[in-house]
Amino acid sequence: MKKVGLTGGMGSGKTTVAKMFKELGIPVYNSDLEARRIMNENTEVRKAVKALFGDNAYENDQLNRAFIANKVFGNSALLEELNKVVHPAVRKDFRDWAARQSAPYVIQEAAILFESGGHELFDHMILVTAPKKTRIIRIKQRDQLSEKDILERMKHQWSEKRKKALADFVIHNSDLMGTNKKVRKIHEELIKTRVKQ
Incomplete structure (x- = not known):
C-alpha cells in the first residue's frame, strides 16, 4: 500500500485538500x-x-x-x-x-510531518501552502484566536521554504478551482507511480 503524507502550516487548507482526495475515493487518515x-x-x-x-x-x-x-x-x-x-x-x-484499506494509495493528514521527522515514513509528501495573511484570516475565523497567539503558534512550525525542499508535490491553496485541478493532477500521478522500494 502506497502511503502519502499531506501536510502544511496552520490555516493552509490541509483539510480542504484532504476532502478533495476523499471525493476521488482515496482514504484519508486525519x-x-x-x-x-x-x-x-x-x-x-x-x-x-x-x-x-x-x-x-x-x-x-x-x-x-x-x-x-x-x-x-x-x-x-x-x-x-x-x-x-x-x-x-x-x-x-x-x-x-x-x-x-484497498485503494491505490492512502493519505495521512498531519500538521507537523516534517517537523516530527514523520515524512521519512511516506512514499510521497504533499505540501499545502497559502499566503501568510490568508492563513491568519482563516485561523481567526476558525479558532477565534488573536493574531498574537496565531503568530506564536506559527513560530513552532518550519518555514514553507524549508518544507518545499522536502515535498514531492506542492499545492498553492489560494483559489478552490485551482486547488481542485492540482489535486486531480497529483492523484493521476500517484496512481501511475510505484511505491518506493
Missing part, C-alpha cells in the same frame, strides 16, 4: 482527530498523559483539550514530551488502518 481518539481510548497513552499533566488532563473521562493546550502553549519541552507519547501511538494506528 491525525488530529485520531490522536484525540487515541488519547481518550488507549489505556497506556491515557496513563502517560496523566503522568505528564496530572488528573486534570481528563474531565468527565474525556480528554481536557483546553487544559492541555494551555499547559503546552509556550512550553516547548512539555509539548515535546507529549509528542513522544502521542506520535508513536498515532503512527502505529495509521499503519494498522492503512493495512485495512
